[in-house]
Amino acid sequence: xxxxxxxxxxxxxxxxxxxxxxxxxxxxxxxxxxxxxxxxxxxxxxxxxxxxxxxxxxxxxxxxxxxxxxxxxxxxxxxxxxxxxxxxxxxxxxxxxxxxxxxxxxxxxxxxxxxxxxxxxxxxxxxxxxxxxxxxxxxxxxxxxxxxxxxxxxxxxxxxxxxxxxxxxxxxxxxxxxxxxxxxxxxxxxxxxxxxxxxxxxxxxxxxxxxxxxxxxxxxxxxxxxxxxxxxxxxxxxxxxxxxxxxxxxxxxxxxxxxxxxxxxxxxxxxxxxxxxxxxxxxxxxxxxxxxxxxxxxxxxxxxxxxxxxxxxxxxxxxxxxxxxxxxxxxxxxxxxxxxxxxxxxxxxxxxxxxxxxxxxxxxxxxxxxxxxxxxxxxxxxxxxxxxxxxxxxxxxxxxxxxxxxxxxxxxxxxxxxxxxxxxxxxxxxxxxxxxxxxxxxxxxxxxxxxxxxxxxxxxxxxxxxxxxxxxxxxxxxxxxxxxxxxxxxxxxxxxxxxxxxxxxxxxxxxxxxxxxxxxxxxxxxxxxxxxxxxxxxxxxxxxxxxxxxxxx
RNA sequence: GCGCCAGUAGCUCAGUCGGAUAGAGCGUCGGUCUACGAAACCGAAGGUCACAGGUUCGAAUCCUGUCUGGCGCGCCA
Numbered sequence: 001x002x003x004x005x006x007x008x009x010x011x012x013x014x015x016x017x018x019x020x021x022x023x024x025x026x027x028x029x030x031x032x033x034x035x036x037x038x039x040x041x042x043x044x045x046x047x048x049x050x051x052x053x054x055x056x057x058x059x060x061x062x063x064x065x066x067x068x069x070x071x072x073x074x075x076x077x078x079x080x081x082x083x084x085x086x087x088x089x090x091x092x093x094x095x096x097x098x099x100x101x102x103x104x105x106x107x108x109x110x111x112x113x114x115x116x117x118x119x120x121x122x123x124x125x126x127x128x129x130x131x132x133x134x135x136x137x138x139x140x141x142x143x144x145x146x147x148x149x150x151x152x153x154x155x156x157x158x159x160x161x162x163x164x165x166x167x168x169x170x171x172x173x174x175x176x177x178x179x180x181x182x183x184x185x186x187x188x189x190x191x192x193x194x195x196x197x198x199x200x201x202x203x204x205x206x207x208x209x210x211x212x213x214x215x216x217x218x219x220x221x222x223x224x225x226x227x228x229x230x231x232x233x234x235x236x237x238x239x240x241x242x243x244x245x246x247x248x249x250x251x252x253x254x255x256x257x258x259x260x261x262x263x264x265x266x267x268x269x270x271x272x273x274x275x276x277x278x279x280x281x282x283x284x285x286x287x288x289x290x291x292x293x294x295x296x297x298x299x300x301x302x303x304x305x306x307x308x309x310x311x312x313x314x315x316x317x318x319x320x321x322x323x324x325x326x327x328x329x330x331x332x333x334x335x336x337x338x339x340x341x342x343x344x345x346x347x348x349x350x351x352x353x354x355x356x357x358x359x360x361x362x363x364x365x366x367x368x369x370x371x372x373x374x375x376x377x378x379x380x381x382x383x384x385x386x387x388x389x390x391x392x393x394x395x396x397x398x399x400x401x402x403x404x405x406x407x408x409x410x411x412x413x414x415x416x417x418x419x420x421x422x423x424x425x426x427x428x429x430x431x432x433x434x435x436x437x438x439x440x441x442x443x444x445x446x447x448x449x450x451x452x453x454x455x456x457x458x459x460x461x462x463x464x465x466x467x468x469x470x471x472x473x474x475x476x477x478x479x480x481x482x483x484x485x486x487x488x489x490x491x492x493x494x495x496x497x498x499x500x501x502x503x504x505x506x507x508x509x510x511x512x513x514x515x516x517x518x519x520x521x522x523x524x525x526x527x528x529x530x531x532x533x534x535x536x537x538x539x540x541x542x543x544x545x546x547x548x549x550x551x552x553x
Numbered sequence: 554g555c556g557c558c559a560g561u562a563g564c565u566c567a568g569u570c571g572g573a574u575a576g577a578g579c580g581u582c583g584g585u586c587u588a589c590g591a592a593a594c595c596g597a598a599g600g601u602c603a604c605a606g607g608u609u610c611g612a613a614u615c616c617u618g619u620c621u622g623g624c625g626c627g628c629c630a
Contacts, residue, residue, distance in 0.1 A: 028570095030570095035572080036574070039573080045572060045573095048610085057610095058610080087572075088572095089572080132630075169630070172629095172630070174629095291628080292628090293628055295628095307628095308628045312628060313628080315628090317627095317630090318629075342624090343557080343623080343624050343625080345624095346556085347624090347626060348625095349557085370557075372558060372623080377565085380564090413566080413567090413578095414566060414567085415566085417558060417559080418559065418566075418567095419559070419622095419624085421566095423564085425579095426565085426579060429592095430592075434578095434579095434592080435579085437592050438578085438592075438593090440592085441590085441593075442593095445589085445593085448590055449589045449590090451589095452589065486569095494566095497567095498567055501567090501578075502577080505577080508593055508594065509593095509594070512593070512595085515588075515589065516589060517588085518588080552590095553592070
C-alpha cells in the first residue's frame with residue numbers, strides 16, 4: 001500500500017492488541033500526534049473508547065495495553081516507550097529506525113503517496129461557475145471556480161473519475177437584452193444614436209464585443225438598428241454570446257480551470273427536452289395545472305412550496321429548463337452529481353433534489369455544495385462592488401492584480417461555507433506577509449538544496465538521535481493521506497491549503513535547526529529522504545489546489 | 554415570520570466521527586544571517602470559543618433556547 005501513511009500499520013497492530021485487552025471487542029485505534037509534542041511522537045485514546053464495553057476504567061485498560069505494546073509484533077520493535085497519561089491516553093515514543101523507514105517509504109511512493117484511496121471509486125459529474133454569458137466572470141465566480149476545480153482535482157487524485165461541466169444560461173429575456181445592448185453599442189460605433197436599453201447591460205465589455213462585431217460585420221446592419229429588427233437582435237445575441245463565452249473560457253483557463261463540457265440551455269429548449277421533461281412530470285403526477293400555470297409538486301420532496309414550471313402565458317420558467325438539464329445529467333451514467341452553487345442560490349437545493357427524485361433517481365446522488373460570498377478589502381476598507389456602477393472586480397482583473405497562485409490559494413484557503421474577506425494588500429504582497437509564498441518558498445528551498453546534489457551511501461544506516469524538528473516534520477508528512485481523505489469526503493480543498501501551511505511551518509523549523517550537506521552519512525541519508533518526501537507532498541498538495549510549486553522564486 | 558451559513562486573539566480565519574495546556578496568517582513588541590535561500594527562524598503580548606441551559610469521565614465540537622450578522626424565501630434568471 002504505497003498510498004497509505006506509515007502510521008497505518010502501527011494503528012492496525014495497536015487495534016489488534018487493544019481488542020485483545022478489551023476481551024475481543026472491536027477496536028478502532030486512532031493513532032495521531034499528541035496535544036503536546038513533549039508527550040511523545042504518537043498518542044492514542046483507544047483505552048478510553050473501550051472503557052464502556054470492557055467495563056473497566058480507562059487507566060486500567062491503558063496500563064495493560066501499554067505493557068503489551070512494547071512487545072507486540074509489528075509495533076514493539078519500533079516503540080521505545082509507551083506511557084499512560086491523563087485520563088487514559090497512551091503516549092508512544094518511536095525509534096529513529098521507524099522514522100528512517102517511514103521517510104524511505106514516502107519517498108519511494110512518490111506522487112502515489114496519498115493517492116487513490118477512494119472507496120468506492122465513483123464517476124462524478126461536477127458542475128460549477130455556470131456564470132451567465134452576459135458578462136465577464138467576477139470575484140464570486142472566481143471563488144466558485146477555485147473551489148470547484150479544487151474539489152475536482154482532489155476527487156481525481158482520490159481515484160474518482162471526474163467530469164467538469166459549465167452550464168450556459170443562453171436562453172430567455174436576459175439574452176435578448178444582451179443582444180439589444182450589443183446592437184446598441186454597435187450602432188454607436190457607427191455614429192448612430194442608439195441607446196442601450198434602460199435595463200440592459202451597461203458595462204464597457206459590451207463595447208468591446210460590439211467593436212469585434214463591427215470588425216466582423218462592417219456597417220452592413222447600420223440601417224436595421226433603429227429600431228432593431230428581430231433578426232438583427234437574434235444575430236447580435238447569438239454572436240455576442242459566443243464572444244462572451246470565449247472570453248470567459250480564456251480567463252478561466254488562465255486561472256487553470258478547464259471544463260470538459262459547456263452545456264447550452266438553448267439546446268434543451270430547441271431539442272424538445274424541456275417539453276419532454278414537463279410531460280414526464282405530468283405523467284408521473286408530479287406536476288399539475290392551477291390558475292392556468294403548470295406547477296411542480298416539489299413539496300412532496302421536502303420543498304417549502306410548489307414551483308411554477310410553465311406560466312399562464314405559456315412560457316416556461318428557468319426551473320423547467322433545470323428539470324430537463326438535471327434529468328439529462330442524472331441519466332448519463334454518473335454515480336454522483338455535484339452542483340456547486342453560490343450562497344444566493346441555496347434556496348434551489350430542495351427543488352433540484354425534487355427533480356432527481358421525481359425522475360426516479362436516488363436523490364442522494366445529488367450534492368449541492370454552497371460557496372458563500374467573498375468580498376474584497378483594500379487599505380483596511382471594504383471594496384464596494386456593484387454590477388450597476390461597473391465597479392465589479394472581474395476574474396481577469398483579480399489575476400492581473402495579485403497573480404493566479406495567490407488568487408487560487410486565498411480563495412481556497414477558507415472553508416467554502418464561510419463568507420470571508422480577501423485582503424488585497426496581503427494577497428498582493430510579494431514578501432513574507434503572503435501565505436502562499438510561505439508554502440512555495442519551502443518547496444523552492446528544498447529544490448535549492450537538492451540542486452547541490454548531496455549524496456549518501458545506500459547502506460548508511462540510521463541516525464542514533466533525532467532532532468525534535470525532524471520528528472515533527474516526518475509526523476506531519478504522515479498526516480497527508482488522512483488530509484486527502486478528509487478533503488475528499490468533505491469536499492473541502494481548504495483542508496489541503498491549511499495542511500500545506502502546517503507542513504511548510506514544520507519544514508522551515510527543521511531547516512533552521514538541521515543541516516543536510518556535510519553531516520555524517522546516516523544523517524545525510526535520512527535528511528535527504530525527509531527533503532524529497534516533503535518536496536513531493538508540497539508539490540502534490542499545491543497541484544490539488546491549482547497552485548504552482550516553483551524550484552526558484 | 555420561515556430556511557441555509559456563520560459568530561473562536563486587534564484583523565482575516567483553521568479547529569466538523571467529543572479528548573490532555575484552543576491554533577495559524579496578518580498586525581504589535583523583542584531577538585537571530587562569516588555554513589544548504591532571512592520570502593525564513595526563535596521569543597513575548599493578546600481568548601468569558603456570542604449568551605444561557607443540557608448530555609458525560611471529558612464540550613469550541615453534540616442537543617435545546619436566546620441574541621447578532623450574511624444570504625435566500627417571484628408565474629425573475
